[in-house]
Amino acid sequence: MKGTILDFSIQTNTGIISGDDQNRYTFLGSEWKDSSSPQRGTKVDFDLNATGQAIGVYKVLGGSTNTHVANLANTDQSEENYSGFHWVIKCFKNYVNFNGRARRKEFWFFNLFTFSLSLIISGLLGPQSPLLGLFMLAIFLPFLAVSARRLHDIGKSGWWYLISATGIGVFLLIFWWVQDSEAKINQYGEVTK
Numbered sequence: 540m541k542g543t544i545l546d547f548s549i550q551t552n553t554g555i556i557s558g559d560d561q562n563r564y565t566f567l568g569s570e571w572k573d574s575s576s577p578q579r580g581t582k583v584d585f586d587l588n589a590t591g592q593a594i595g596v597y598k599v600l601g602g603s604t605n606t607h608v609a610n611l612a613n614t615d616q617s618e619e620n621y622s623g624f625h626w627v628i629k630c631f632k633n634y635v636n637f638n639g640r641a642r643r644k645e646f647w648f649f650n651l652f653t654f655s656l657s658l659i660i661s662g663l664l665g666p667q668s669p670l671l672g673l674f675m676l677a678i679f680l681p682f683l684a685v686s687a688r689r690l691h692d693i694g695k696s697g698w699w700y701l702i703s704a705t706g707i708g709v710f711l712l713i714f715w716w717v718q719d720s721e722a723k724i725n726q727y728g729e730v731t732k
């Protein structure tokens with residue numbers, strides 16, 4: 540049977556499929572048979588068990604997604620149409636990805652978002668708030684990853700980030716982070732714009 544994913548909740552690990560027969564079917568995350576997570580609007584092929592629940596849910600090869608639903612949180616659109624929110628989402632999708640390249644927009648929008656949110660948390664709950672500590676811990680790895688990818692984008696190794704340990708090296712990093720992308724393929728990947 541074929542259908543389209545209407546919703547999927549990571550918290551409950553369950554989703555809903557609108558079948559081509561106009562019926563709705565629930566499915567468990569363990570029945571999803573693709574390496575990516577289930578997304579709204581994805582066309583799927585599935586079977587039903589004896590209780591009418593979808594099992595063996597596969598993404599349809601070459602299947603398109605419902606663009607209206609998928610664009611709500613989709614970062615697969617053209618990067619020229621990205622808002623600041625899309626750049627932050629893209630960075631969080633690459634949570635601990637130290638490979639590849641990151642444009643200036645991805646790096647700076649992520650840093651603007653995390654800095655602003657940390658100021659808000661600190662202002663509302665105080666600088667000693669455990670929530671602020673948890674937030675800083677949660678963004679530590681994505682910050683390191685996007686910093687390394689940003690260095691890759693200008694042709695530098697991500698290991699150059701360690702120069703920040705000298706204190707004065709932070710100024711050199713900032714200088715590099717504001718540099719424009721290399722306009723050619725480098726050892727870290729394709730041109731980012």
